[in-house]
Amino acid sequence: MTLSRRKTLALIGGGAILAATGTFAYDITRLPRTASLPWDQAGQYDDPRMRALSWAILAPNPHNRQPWRVDLTQPDTAILYVDPDRLLPHTDPFSRQITIGLGCFLEVLRMAALQDGRHVQFDLFPDGSDAQSLDTRPVAICRFAPTDAAPDPLFAHVPQRRSLKEPFDMTRPVPDAALTAIAAAALHGTTVGTTNSEADLAELRPFSHEALRIEIETPRTYKESVDLFRIGRHEVDANPDGIDFTGPMFEGLARTGMFTRDIAFDTTSTAYQQGLAAVFANTDTAMGYVWQVTPTNTRADQIRAGRDWVRINLAATAQGLGTQPLSQALQEYPEMRAHYDKIHRRLAPGGGTVQMWARLGYGPQTRPSPRWPLEEKIVG
Known part of the structure; x- marks a missing residue:
């Protein structure tokens, strides 16, 4: 809601x-100082995976829960997990909507990487999944590789x-x-x-x-x-x-x-x-x-x-x-x-x-x- x-x-x-x-009136006109910074910082990283991820975190998601966690310990790879503390058990009891939000994340990741001359291959739920709930198993293994493919024109509208x-x-x-x-x-x-x-x-x-x-x-x-x-x-x-x-x-x-x-x-x-x-x-x-x-x-x-x-x-x-x-x-x-x-x-x-x-x-x-x-x- x-x-x-x-x-x-x-x-x-x-x-x-x-x-x-007075001071009270001035103070209440202030906006958040740090909460919007990721929108300004998107794309400002040296690691191409981080560049793509900095755009992906701007993706829409239910109740703005931002339920993603990413492991970057393997080269040219990002492993996406869901954060189990960010589910919505009452309005989304099977985590269908949360999973849709993770799909949004992956698509913006793909478009951002393509803008940077990289293709991302997704291996979805490599260790399986449960239709009743999300758990600690990987949602997607994302493998980055160079590509000559043209950028996606929709990416320009992410900001x-x-x-x-x-x-x-x-x-x-x-x-x-x-x-x-x-x-x-x-x-x-x-x-x-x-x-x-x-x-x-x-x-x-x-x-x-x-x-x-x-x-x-x-x-x-x-x-x-x-x-x-x-x-x-x-x-x-x-x-x-x-x-x-x-x-x-x-x-x-x-x-x-x-x-x-x-x-x-x-x-x-x-x-x-x-x-x-x-x-x-x-x-x-x-x-x-x-x-x-x-x-x-x-x-x-x-x-x-x-x-x-x-x-x-x-x-x-x-x-x-x-x-x-x-x-x-x-x-x-x-x-x-x-x-x-x-x-x-x-x-x-x-x-x-x-x-x-x-x-x-x-x-x-x-x-x-x-x-x-x-x-x-x-x-x-």
């Missing part, structure tokens, strides 16, 4: 910033790529040509569907709204998100992952005790009620949709879905469009089962697994999500 920064600011924040003066968690402009339709370009970006075997029809928008907006409501009103799944709230720049710099809330309003709210994790989890609080309005403003302003289907639901399928998802995200960025995954209806816990079945009947009538579903539209430019330094992700 992700909150719309702009809407929540408008709804719950006004008094804190208006009352701020601007975002998962846009803001309402979209409902006066600007998504062009058919943009949907065609987005669908064409998938190269790794997933089937991509798109729509911008008014009839589909009218049907799917309330459906995504309801799935989001179920996630928020199910205490354990909502708490999983709230526990990952990073409120204010000091928290974000200390833990540059999870769901960040930064900017003058949130700094003011945090300093005055008006917005805390306990308040956000209190269903009687103004922050909770107006937070609901904020996230529903996102689902209710979708101007198009894109989704991916795989014929089966193996770990390899999930990796392929991730590789294609980041390409779709980058292609949308190239078209000037924002994307936001609507993962709620695809989550595999009991309270969501009816919606899971319904979205599969709607988006995959021929069978298979819907791996990703996202809204499309035009929205504001936003800052990049926080990232841990690459060095924090290297093991061995």
Whole structure:
């Protein structure tokens, strides 16, 4: 679950910033100091593997958990593992979405290495995998070798790529040509569907709204998100992952005790009620949709879905469009089962697994999500 920064600011924040003066007012206008540095440092390493990895850590991933760990002890090789402490057991009980995020990581790694004149060969789950959970076995052995292949044009959009968690402009339709370009970006075997029809928008907006409501009103799944709230720049710099809330309003709210994790989890609080309005403003302003289907639901399928998802995200960025995954209806816990079945009947009538579903539209430019330094992700 992700909150719309702009809407929540408008709804719950006004008094804190208006009352701020002097040193306090100056302090709450400061942004995180270190959490965005990996975006500036990407590509600035001597080791070609580190150069590629410094781009790969910017890949999209569920709840910004950044669940990757990389072993560089073997020459010309990077071994990718999942960090078991960064899974989402309540909203993602089988780690399907986490695996998709690892696929995003691998695809950006491939594109970055290609930009540097290197090909990367992936040996996925060389020691096997478990469909029920991820474990400490390798996710992928990545072997680097020189190549004369041309760079991937989508790589140019990695620095601007975002998962846009803001309402979209409902006066600007998504062009058919943009949907065609987005669908064409998938190269790794997933089937991509798109729509911008008014009839589909009218049907799917309330459906995504309801799935989001179920996630928020199910205490354990909502708490999983709230526990990952990073409120204010000091928290974000200390833990540059999870769901960040930064900017003058949130700094003011945090300093005055008006917005805390306990308040956000209190269903009687103004922050909770107006937070609901904020996230529903996102689902209710979708101007198009894109989704991916795989014929089966193996770990390899999930990796392929991730590789294609980041390409779709980058292609949308190239078209000037924002994307936001609507993962709620695809989550595999009991309270969501009816919606899971319904979205599969709607988006995959021929069978298979819907791996990703996202809204499309035009929205504001936003800052990049926080990232841990690459060095924090290297093991061995």
